[in-house]
Amino acid sequence: MALSKTEKRQKIKRRVRRNIFGTAQRPRLSVYRSNKEIYAQLVDDNAGITLASASSREKVEGNTKTEISASVGKLIAEKAKEKGISVVIFDRNGFVYHGRVKALADGAREGGLNF
Numbered sequence: 594m595a596l597s598k599t600e601k602r603q604k605i606k607r608r609v610r611r612n613i614f615g616t617a618q619r620p621r622l623s624v625y626r627s628n629k630e631i632y633a634q635l636v637d638d639n640a641g642i643t644l645a646s647a648s649s650r651e652k653v654e655g656n657t658k659t660e661i662s663a664s665v666g667k668l669i670a671e672k673a674k675e676k677g678i679s680v681v682i683f684d685r686n687g688f689v690y691h692g693r694v695k696a697l698a699d700g701a702r703e704g705g706l707n708f
Contacts, residue, residue: 615639620636622706624683626693645675645678649661663703666697681706
């Protein structure tokens with residue numbers, strides 16, 4: 594029986610997470626994309642805590658989902674700069690690096706994050 598779309602994403606996510614690990618100096622920028630919203634958070638896997646988070650539910654500008662995703666990326670970059678974080682590891686969470694996920698990553702890079 595073929596895997597569903599969600600099961601495929603979970604399989605990819607497990608494979609990628611074996612190699613990605615965030616620390617306090619270089620946290621993991623985890624992205625979650627739902628049909629309506631997009632979420633990003635900086636995670637310290639050593640301590641098991643979220644250092645900063647941003648989502649499209651916050652006040653962000655943009656008309657299309659892609660523009661909103663780019664502004665969420667800029668917002669998470671601002672919050673990271675406030676915490677003194679400039680280098681992160683990007684975790685696309687099993688999603689294809691295209692469209693809204695790519696727009697968020699580009700927005701974070703514009704905001705000053707390196708990955």
